[in-house]
Amino acid sequence: MSRTKQLTDYLKARYAILVIESFEEERALNEIAEIARTLGHRLYVWNSTLGVQTNGAVAGDKTFDLKMALDFCEEKAKEESSKNIFVFCDAHSYLGSSSNPVYRRRLRDLAINIRSRGYRSNCVIVAPSFEIANDLQKEVTLVDFPLPSRDEVKVQINSFVNSWKGNSSVRIDLPNDTHEKLIDAALGLTGLEIDNSLSRSLVSSLSINESTVKDLLSEKKQIIRKTGILEYIDSKVNLDDVGGLATLKKWLHLRSQCFGQAAQEFGVGTPKGLLLTGVPGCGKSLTAKCVSSSWNMPLLRLDMGKIFQGVVGSSESNIRSALRTAEAISPCILWIDEIEKGLSGSSTGTSDGGTASRVFGTLLTWMQEKTTPVFVFATANNINSLPPEFLRKGRFDEIFFVDFPSTQERKKILEIHLKKLKRDPEKFDLERLSALGGEANFGKDIVLSGAEIEAWVGESLIEAFSRRMSGSTDTSDLSMADFETTISRLVPMSKMRKDEFTKLRDWANQNAISASAMVAGQLDTETPIGGRQIDF
Structure with missing residues (x-):
């Protein structure tokens, strides 16, 4: 009706x-x-x-x-x-x-x-x-008086565009795909906000084109800033900035086109979201930011700590307000980072009078019944802290497990970070560096995480800079010797928490899909990657 x-x-x-x-x-x-x-x-x-x-x-x-x-x-x-x-x-x-x-x-x-x-x-x-x-x-x-529907937004945008078509000083460049993106970007805004955004774009560039989409997304950013609970994340990275995780990347690519009008007309349901769990420092949060850029959708970070702050009784109101805002901004990605920390008391409810349980129940019901295109990207390090009902089918489309990077993935991560430092990866023996960051150097089941590899590259750069500034006759740039010097100072997390990660990997083998794919060049002596191997 x-x-x-x-x-x-x-x-x-x-x-x-x-x-x-x-x-x-x-x-x-x-x-x-x-x-x-x-x-x-x-x-x-x-x-x-x-x-x-x-x-x-x-x-x-x-x-x-x-x-x-x-x-x-x-x-x-x-x-x-x-x-x-x-x-x-x-x-x-x-x-x-x-x-x-x-x-x-x-x-x-x-x-x-x-x-x-x-x-x-x-x-x-x-x-x-x-x-x-x-x-x-x-x-x-x-x-109910919801925000303008897609058809209403389309009529409003067309009316605005048509009113300027006869003006020779205004350039209108709206092919079909850009027109659809413009409509999608305007969804979740009030009629006044749409008019304001279109007018501002027109005044600033005397044109209505692809850049107008960014102006509409900027208007959404203003809405989010007013809530105080959600944070709008400006992402400058894309999936090419993530080393490895080939299976996860392919899964995300398959769903990147499922939010448009064509997908709805074909009968494809809107993706609900995914839960990304695994060892810390292996790219879970980075992947969330990359998906936002690749899909050209706003990324909203839900801080569970802010949900529980304030006066007694405000937590339930805060979560409802945050979810309503996400729906108003849709299509968007709702990123809930380290979700287990915010829901750790939801099973018992003895320490907070049941507040966490009520917040958890509100979130569960919304995830199950939502019809708006809000893609939930949840990450968790300690999967055992999450209630079982949170993990069942229907909440998320899939659960992925991120393990420590393999030999090939470490090479790719090193290459990415060297390029960020404007160094040529071809001048480094990436095979040797990958081996230094893995079991060949540290022993069985002990390898560097993605975050530790990034820190290793940073420490090596400092080592090279310090050498040049100390008056040494060796003024060469970052070299293999710098990496070999600094690797001895690192104590991998996989060594400190070895038993914990073994149990986590055993859980993933039964309940999650590996975010990484087995590729040619994978060493038989390496510890198997956690999670089921599935090719999408």
Whole structure:
């Protein structure tokens, strides 16, 4: 059922008090006005500065106070053959549980009289948020008023573009694929925010093209900054900056096209998300940032610590607010890093009065039932801390396990970091360096993680710089000798936590897919990579 049809049915059925929660007051009023014209109802609109108005003119004297406005509306409702819709725009500040109860009592009286005396009238409250006090719970009906749909966004963008097509100073370059990207980028914005973004883009470049998509994404960034719970991550890296993880990369590539209109028309469901678990420092967080750039979608980081901060009772509200914001920004990627730390108390609920359990339940229900294109990218180091129901099918599309890098993956990681330092990888013996970072140097089951390889490269660069600055006759650039010197100072994490990672790998062999693929050149003597080997 469409939004307009639902609202029309409520009004025709003479529901006494309807509440529309929306920041788009102007858009809501326009839709109500159109329905009023269709039904032949007179429309009265009240706000605290203008009082009651109809057709843009003041309808009643001294109606700035809500109680006086309700008195006026009841007098109009009493008129024979009178059919009315009374809209109240600032009433939410008068009707909360801590406000003067006289206003709630007067509104209830009007609602009772609409039902008992047969007034052909309705009251509609339009507010950005509305606290339903106990004495109004049975009187009020909440009406969904979502942000503009894809079709509505398309009409608005087309209308804006067409209004400038005849202007010779404006360049419009919107092939079909860019036009679809523009519509996708505008989803989750209000009509006003879309107009503002398009206008700003037009003013800055006198054009509407691919760069306009970035302007719309920038507008979404503003929305996220206002929440204080979600963080917008500007990602400058892509999947080529991740060494290895070939299976995971292929899986992500297959789903990169599943968010567009063509996928929906073909019947492809929107991807739900994935859980990336494994040893720390092996690229889980980096991969989340890379997916955002590769898919050209906003990346929102949900800080579970901020969910639980604030006054008692605010945690549940915080998680609902964060999820609503993510849905408003969609299509997007919701990154929940080290999720086990935020949900560690959800199994017992003994230490926090059950707050973590309620937050966890809200998150689980949303993940299962969400229909908006929000791709959940969750990472976890300690999978045993997560409740079992979080891991079942339906929450995530897949669970991947990231293990320590293989010989070939270490070579690729070294190559990436050397290029970042503007050094030519061809001048280094990558086979030798890979071996130094693996079992050939440290012993069985002991290898460097991706983060440790990055630190090793950084330490080696400092070693080379220190040598040059010390007055030594050797002023050569970063060399193999520097790597061989600094490797002896490293104590790999795989050595310190060997038993822990062995158990984690055993779990992955039964329950997760390996993010890495076995490739030619893999040494038989290497420790097998954790997780099931599957080729997508």
